[in-house]
Amino acid sequence: DTAVSQTPKYLVTQMGNDKSIKCEQNLGHDTMYWYKQDSKKFLKIMFSYNNKELIINETVPNRFSPKSPDKAHLNLHINSLELGDSAVYFCASSQNYPYEQYFGPGTRLTVT
């Protein structure tokens, strides 16, 4: 059974387009996250939700909008895509303290 799944795995699109990435976890965890990993492999948190409530909203352009319809799902919508948005986006989930996180397989976004 896949614990944290993401779709799509690859996303190639042109500048200016709008796209969404979906994430689902079947671990029963309360908290879900979006991380961005750039070309230098640096992994940085973007958002986190706990039981559908936004907990963390880092300095991310407001073109990025997360949505959590329930605690098992966290989606990421990106408007007006830019070249600099090209990266791998990872979804993750965790239970309570110490909040060890389990990652999905990632979505490689390429903006041309």
Next chain:
Amino acid sequence: QKEVEQNSGPLSVPEGAIASLNCTYSDRGSQSFFWYRQYSGKSPELIMFIYSNGDKEDGRFTAQLNKASQYVSLLIRDSQPSDSATYLCAVDTGRRALTFGSGTRLQVQP
């Protein structure tokens, strides 16, 4: 700015040797510390976490924590070529999220 620092490597060790990976962090209030392994093109996978000073062992892996020195390390005994990957150190932020270091690339030579 809360930071986690790691040497980017690559750290090259021969097969069967002990690989020692190090990490320092800036936030004295951090309570939990994590080691993840990431193979090229894959997602990070949790190896182990530690929150008490001292050593914690799990199979060939030992995590070491020294809060006074703000230092975490990971030892991999009997290194195998399959251990070749990037190792990410992560520290809790106190906000149910982790701050990651940029990772150390480990190469185990057969």
